Amino acid sequence: MTEPRKIAIVGTGAMGSVYAVLLAEAGHEIWAVDGWQDHVDAINSKGLRLSGASGDRTITSIRAATDLGEAGACDLYIIATKASGVGDVLLGVADGFGASLKGPGEAHHNAMKLIRLGEMDGGMTDRLMALEALWQAAGFNARAFPDITQLIWEKFVCNVTLSAPCTAFDVNIGGLMANDEAWQLALACAREAHQCGLAEGVNFSFDDIDRYVTDFATLMPDASPSMRLDHLAGRRSEIDAINGMVPVVGARHGIATPVNETLSALVRAIEAGF
Numbered sequence: 459m460t461e462p463r464k465i466a467i468v469g470t471g472a473m474g475s476v477y478a479v480l481l482a483e484a485g486h487e488i489w490a491v492d493g494w495q496d497h498v499d500a501i502n503s504k505g506l507r508l509s510g511a512s513g514d515r516t517i518t519s520i521r522a523a524t525d526l527g528e529a530g531a532c533d534l535y536i537i538a539t540k541a542s543g544v545g546d547v548l549l550g551v552a553d554g555f556g557a558s559l560k561g562p563g564e565a566h567h568n569a570m571k572l573i574r575l576g577e578m579d580g581g582m583t584d585r586l587m588a589l590e591a592l593w594q595a596a597g598f599n600a601r602a603f604p605d606i607t608q609l610i611w612e613k614f615v616c617n618v619t620l621s622a623p624c625t626a627f628d629v630n631i632g633g634l635m636a637n638d639e640a641w642q643l644a645l646a647c648a649r650e651a652h653q654c655g656l657a658e659g660v661n662f663s664f665d666d667i668d669r670y671v672t673d674f675a676t677l678m679p680d681a682s683p684s685m686r687l688d689h690l691a692g693r694r695s696e697i698d699a700i701n702g703m704v705p706v707v708g709a710r711h712g713i714a715t716p717v718n719e720t721l722s723a724l725v726r727a728i729e730a731g732f
Contacts, residue, residue, distance in 0.1 A: 460588075460595045462486050466532040469539030470497065470506075470522065472557035472684065475565035477536055479508040482517045484596035489529035490522040498522040500563025509560075510567040512597065534592075556681030568681050572599050576606030611660045612670075614700075619648040619671040621685040622701040622721040625728075628686070632679030635672075645671070646717040651704050657711035685725070692732050697725045 462485045467474045470490035482488040490501055500506075505518035523529060556568030573593060577586055586602045593600035603609055623644040624634050635641050645668050652667040664670045688695040704718040 460484075460592045463533040463592065464529075464531075465489070465534045465536060466491055466526060466529045467536050467538055468526060469537065470501075471538065472559050472565050472567070472687075474536070474538030475506055475508060475559065476512075476557050476567050477538060478520055479506055479515070479517050479565075480512065480596045480598060482506075482520050486596075488520045489532065490520050491524070491526045491529060492522065493524055494562070495524060496562040497559075498524055500561075504563060507564045508567070509565075510557075511570045512567070534589075556678040558682065558687055568678050570597075570599060571677070572601060574601060574603050574606075574609045576603045576609060578606060580604055580606065605661065608661050608663065611655045611658075612662065612664075614703075615648050615651045615655065615667065616671055616674045617683070617700050618651040618704060618718065619644050620675060621683045621695075622697065622718070622725050623647060624683050625686045625689050625695065626721050626724050628689075630680060630682045630686070631675050635675060635679070643717060643721070647701060647704070647721065650708065650713070650715040650718050653713055654704055654707040654711065654715070657713060658707065689725075689728065694729045694732055695725065697722055697729070701725070 464487045465481055466489040467478045467481075468491045470478055470492040474490070474492070478488050478490050490498070490506065492498055499522075501520055501522035505516040506520050506522075507516040508514070521529075557565060558567075559565050575586060575590055575593070577583055582602060582604050590600055590602040620631055620634065623640060624631060627634060627637065627640045629637070629640070634644055648667050648671045652662070655662065682690075685695040685697065685700065701718045702722040705715045705722070707713075708715040708718075
């Protein structure tokens with residue numbers, strides 16, 4: 459068992475709530491930092507409930523705040539916000555949790571898949587191994603890897619496959635796969651992203667992009683990407699950091715990315731009405 463730590467979860471949305479509950483159950487002092495006041499108030503008044511693959515329970519020991527400063531100095535900061543750029547950090551890539559917020563103070567997740575950890579500059583370090591041990595002791599399937607760039611891109615191509623297509627067609631992952639035309643567009647998004655990754659020099663662990671993303675999507679037929687959940691809640695999404703990023707990378711290498719360009723434009727048009 460690892461020594462108890464003081465941990466701040468910065469961005470306690472769907473995934474952040476999963477982290478907060480399991481780490482609190484492991485005996486760590488958890489601060490949930492989030493900008494949604496109702497969510498913060500609910501956690502402080504009645505606890506944070508997590509249901510799904512890891513069980514159904516409510517944890518009342520978690521303290522919540524809208525300002526990180528209220529937590530004071532922490533041993534570990536877990537950045538669980540969307541499309542954040544930070545430096546000098548250990549990076550984690552979570553696969554296939556299918557997490558969603560059900561309401562203030564309540565989250566659900568459909569799976570407990572691998573969390574892959576790595577140093578931004580690569581390599582295996584003492585702090586990376588210590589972090590791996592901390593996550594594993596909390597019940598996560600976590601593993602340290604020496605090449606985080608590969609992990610980022612392998613997660614990215616899955617996000618590109620599902621995010622804009624599910625949002626544009628307004629379906630969950632199972633619904634997307636059941637519609638042959640929609641799924642073919644999703645696979646086209648994946649192929650464009652994969653081609654861009656190869657041009658960037660990414661050493662993918664697979665050769666068949668269609669099979670890779672299909673296997674990933676099959677794990678969570680009832681889940682919806684966070685982009686679709688944002689739209690269902692009337693919020694703007696991180697389209698520019700997902701499907702909208704594929705044309706940006708493609709332009710650097712002279713790679714055409716018409717499917718991602720079109721679906722990104724459609725998502726932005728929908729969001730213009732929010």
